[in-house]
Amino acid sequence: MQGIENKKNILDLTPAELESLVTELGEKKFRAKQIFGWLAKGAESFYDMHNVPARLLVSLADAGWHVGLPETMEEQRSKDGTVKCLFRFDDGSEIESVFMKYDYGNSICISSQVGCRMGCSFCASTMDGLARGLTGGEMLAQVLAMRNLTREDIGHVVIMGMGEPFDNYDEVIRFIRLINDRDGYDLGLRNITVSTCGVIPGIKKFAEDVPQVNLAVSLHAPNQQLRERTMPVARKYGYDELMEACREYTETTKRRITFEYALIDGVNDSEECAKELAGRLSGWLTHVNLIPLNEVSGREYRTAQPGNVRRFREVLEKRGVAVTVRRTLGSDIDAACGQLRRNRE
């Protein structure tokens, strides 16, 4: 766990860890459950926890614990109801989270790292490199802070903001356990989606650890050669090996996998690309989510022409591959996929 010295985030603790802490401080175990419940309700400090004895709260504070919700540095609201927040944690790290409204309910896209070191050439999040991974508690804190701010229920979480979740695997799992806990936020595992750029060991572990959580894989190309052009991670984890790991994932978990495919004008949006992709995917439990590229300032890539997006979709459909085109939310406030970044200009 990270954080600034002597300031420990109580949001990082599982109920079991909180129980040991509370008993070490000479209090009854059930106090842990009370505190955990308050945190899930969005309590901003120990002072909000009315039914917990003041002496316990003082001991916690004396031992260096605090409720590590981030400070909201900036809040932008889009015409479509999307809210993007720039959050700052105690050590000065800044990340972005995005609240979105869908027909099936409200969703939040959270960040898993401060920056990213994966280097995808079309994405803004990687432009300033990686500063550090976020802790599980800091991921939970984004959901709680966003709910406090919007005063809206949030029933779905996607870990598709800044960062590569499987480059911070243990803390992502900690987050999932924390938010899923019945005594806390109690979010169903099926309401959580994690997106990876294709870190194969992560995919394998994920299938074993949390098979009920949805997995999305950023593919963005129909073959190794093209994938390598935009995604450096492809040099470490090759295309065939990745497809093999994904197929294994669907077999072990019996869950469908989503492939994300950002359509970039003249790079990966041709009919040939669509046919090649369909060839690789037909006959297994997948779903392709086409994302017309969101343009990022400072990057030369342009978004695919609407006609090419349509054609790409049709080729996949005709070959029996389930496909949708992602509705772009929040692009007027740079909150769309790939537009989140560490440094504000």
Ligand code: SAH
């Ligand atoms: N690192 C993880 C999760 C973060 S990105 C991953 O790579 O999956 C969330 C999604 O947005 C990924 O599919 C990513 O490739 C995509 N993305 C990145 N930049 C984009 C852009 N400019 N336009 C559209 N999608 C983009």
